[in-house]
Amino acid sequence: MSLGRRSVIGVPYIWLTLFFLVPFVIVFKISFSEMAYAIPPYTDLFTWADEQLTLSLNLGNYGYLFTDDLYIRAYLSSIRIAAIATVICLFVAYPIAYVIARAEPATRNALLMLVILPSWTSFLIRIYAWVGILKNNGLINNFLMWLGIIDQPIAMLNTEFAVYVGIVYAYLPFMVLPLYTNLMKLDNSLLEAAADLGAGPWKVFMTVTLPLSKAGMIAGSMLVFIPAVGEFIIPDMLGGAETLMIGKVLWQEFFNNRDWPVASAVAIVMLLLLLLPITLFHRYQARELEN
Amino acid sequence: MTGSNQIMLEIRQVSKNFGGLNAVKEVNLSINKGEIFALLGGSGCGKTTLLRMLAGFESPSAGAIFIDGEDISQIPPHKRPVNMMFQSYALFPHMTVAQNVAFGLKQEKNRLAAPEIAKKVSKLLHLVRMQDFASRKPNQLSGGQRQRVALARSLAKKPKVLLLDEPMGALDKKLRSQMQLEVVDIIEAVGVTCVMVTHDQEEAMTMANRISVMHEGEIMQVGTPSEIYEFPNSRHTAEFIGSVNIFDAMVTQLEPDYTRLSCTDLTSPIQVEAGINAPIGASLGIAVRPEKITMTRVKPEQADNWLMGVVEDIAYLGGHSVYYVKLESGKRVMTIGTNNDRHEQKVTWQDKVYLYWSITSAVVLYQ
Numbered sequence: 001m002s003l004g005r006r007s008v009i010g011v012p013y014i015w016l017t018l019f020f021l022v023p024f025v026i027v028f029k030i031s032f033s034e035m036a037y038a039i040p041p042y043t044d045l046f047t048w049a050d051e052q053l054t055l056s057l058n059l060g061n062y063g064y065l066f067t068d069d070l071y072i073r074a075y076l077s078s079i080r081i082a083a084i085a086t087v088i089c090l091f092v093a094y095p096i097a098y099v100i101a102r103a104e105p106a107t108r109n110a111l112l113m114l115v116i117l118p119s120w121t122s123f124l125i126r127i128y129a130w131v132g133i134l135k136n137n138g139l140i141n142n143f144l145m146w147l148g149i150i151d152q153p154i155a156m157l158n159t160e161f162a163v164y165v166g167i168v169y170a171y172l173p174f175m176v177l178p179l180y181t182n183l184m185k186l187d188n189s190l191l192e193a194a195a196d197l198g199a200g201p202w203k204v205f206m207t208v209t210l211p212l213s214k215a216g217m218i219a220g221s222m223l224v225f226i227p228a229v230g231e232f233i234i235p236d237m238l239g240g241a242e243t244l245m246i247g248k249v250l251w252q253e254f255f256n257n258r259d260w261p262v263a264s265a266v267a268i269v270m271l272l273l274l275l276l277p278i279t280l281f282h283r284y285q286a287r288e289l290e291n
Numbered sequence: 292m293t294g295s296n297q298i299m300l301e302i303r304q305v306s307k308n309f310g311g312l313n314a315v316k317e318v319n320l321s322i323n324k325g326e327i328f329a330l331l332g333g334s335g336c337g338k339t340t341l342l343r344m345l346a347g348f349e350s351p352s353a354g355a356i357f358i359d360g361e362d363i364s365q366i367p368p369h370k371r372p373v374n375m376m377f378q379s380y381a382l383f384p385h386m387t388v389a390q391n392v393a394f395g396l397k398q399e400k401n402r403l404a405a406p407e408i409a410k411k412v413s414k415l416l417h418l419v420r421m422q423d424f425a426s427r428k429p430n431q432l433s434g435g436q437r438q439r440v441a442l443a444r445s446l447a448k449k450p451k452v453l454l455l456d457e458p459m460g461a462l463d464k465k466l467r468s469q470m471q472l473e474v475v476d477i478i479e480a481v482g483v484t485c486v487m488v489t490h491d492q493e494e495a496m497t498m499a500n501r502i503s504v505m506h507e508g509e510i511m512q513v514g515t516p517s518e519i520y521e522f523p524n525s526r527h528t529a530e531f532i533g534s535v536n537i538f539d540a541m542v543t544q545l546e547p548d549y550t551r552l553s554c555t556d557l558t559s560p561i562q563v564e565a566g567i568n569a570p571i572g573a574s575l576g577i578a579v580r581p582e583k584i585t586m587t588r589v590k591p592e593q594a595d596n597w598l599m600g601v602v603e604d605i606a607y608l609g610g611h612s613v614y615y616v617k618l619e620s621g622k623r624v625m626t627i628g629t630n631n632d633r634h635e636q637k638v639t640w641q642d643k644v645y646l647y648w649s650i651t652s653a654v655v656l657y658q
Contacts, residue, residue, distance in 0.1 A: 187381065196445075199369055208383060
């Protein structure tokens with residue numbers, strides 16, 4: 001391999017090593033240490049005393065996660081919320097992606113911009129805006145009360161519903177874009193062939209369009225599901241105290257309890273949980289490429 | 292093949308505009324039951340638009356299409372008794388060969404039971420000799436195999452009219468000529484009426500019973516392959532089908548059984564058989580196919596229909612050679628000589644030669 005080639009490939013590798021692998025190793029290391037009232041607030045794994053190098057691995061942090069059912073509940077609840085939000089996202093994004101992919105080229109770019117444009121604003125501000133929309137004297141409640149449809153404000157903020165709204169809103173582009181790319185590649189003559197062979201529009205969609213967009217659906221779902229599991233801002237700002245998600249627990253361990261080792265263990269377990277869907281996704285992709 | 296002259300497909304005054312562009316202009320065609328009919332023309336001549344109107348993917352701006360006496364102009368594609376074999380075959384990549392072929396059968400209102408469908412599919416796959424590939428996916432097939440599957444799929448529902456869009460377009464040249472005959476055999480075995488679109492005149496002549504030559508949205512001529520080749524009715528048709536020499540000539544003598552014309556490019560007058568439908572002084576085109584022209588080194592005895600020139604170019608094509616003879620006026624005339632005469636001295640570059648043709652060889656082109 002030439003030097004030029006090696007350096008082109010090398011840059012991303014160096015990047016990933018510096019900003020992904022090294023931090024991960026640090027977190028992994030902390031997860032095996034003990035909490036200490038010190039700076040940083042954990043003990044070293046390696047100690048040097050009396051000409052002896054001691055490696056002390058504390059597995060207690062992982063064991064602790066299973067003694068308190070808070071963690072297990074938080075994991076399960078996170079996965080459930082992320083999964084439901086992903087499905088909602090898929091249902092909302094599919095028609096959007098379909099319409100954009102079928103639109104005239106000039107309209108297509110404008111519609112794509114409408115999907116992407118909101119993400120140019122700060123994520124935090126956009127979620128904060130939802131607080132104003134969903135709260136008891138917020139936009140929706142005030143409007144419905146003004147119309148006279150309701151007398152009492154509907155409690156939307158600080159519910160799981162608000163978390164779904166937030167996740168679907170924030171992660172929609174990540175679902176729309178892979179679906180759009182996939183649907184763009186769909187050969188129109190396949191749809192015509194299906195119609196020609198007697199399939200009505202709905203049947204064409206179910207038997208040709210939908211199965212052929214499977215790769216886009218899976219890619220989009222991964223892009224939504226994986227970050228949604230660890231989401232912190234949305235459940236924190238919109239979900240209130242009731243909503244239990246692992247991102248919030250992580251935050252509390254780090255900043256409220258200042259228990260870095262347990263927090264690190266929480267993060268490592270979350271990563272392991274996400275490894276499963278990611279591996280399945282890669283297997284699927286590899287199989288698709290083979291065909 | 293055109294055993295009964297029962298009309299299966301009738302196209303009446305059909306036009307199609309795309310935003311001010313007239314893709315198809317007032318086309319009228321009648322296609323008989325069991326016939327293989329080719330729409331032949333260059334790109335942009337409207338042949339594909341016409342085919343897509345038959346399939347229902349486009350609707351005519353004016354006129355009507357009748358299949359078996361029923362007006363189908365307003366019927367959506369999935370309800371038409373018509374099936375199409377697409378240019379790129381459009382096989383469903385996520386289905387096996389058998390599933391592709393079964394797709395149409397599964398869409399029928401009174402759909403057959405699964406074992407019945409399986410039986411039909413296997414029969415169709417036998418017909419196209421693809422029975423051993425039933426569980427393959429389309430991307431595991433070669434071009435020719437994909438075409439057979441596409442053909443089986445479009446025949447599965449026993450359509451009243453089978454549409455073929457550039458049927459050999461995706462195949463390489465060698466496979467093409469083999470598949471042309473094979474496809475015709477299958478279509479004739481099934482006995483389905485077939486309309487095909489092609490830009491390849493050889494393909495149209497090999498496969499079709501009748502050809503319609505299209506140009507700029509209009510039908511220039513309809514006829515059997517030999518009619519179209521031997522008696523083209525326009526310069527466009529004559530030039531599109533095969534090679535031709537066209538002389539611009541003026542009528543000088545009108546007789547009941549022959550007509551004489553003068554051409555500025557030639558020293559001798561041109562004589563054509565039978566009277567023609569034009570007054571003295573009218574300008575016409577006279578078409579002579581290269582293979583109807585004989586080349587010699589001695590001046591021909593006939594008074595008319597000959598010319599003299601110098602061999603400018605020879606294209607050796609194996610069995611025969613094409614000679615380009617330059618006249619004094621600068622016009623180039625094409626002729627064909629077979630390469631089987633070993634005794635005669637070969638004509639070569641810069642040789643002075645005479646070309647002549649018989650009175651029955653020339654065709655008058657009015658437009």
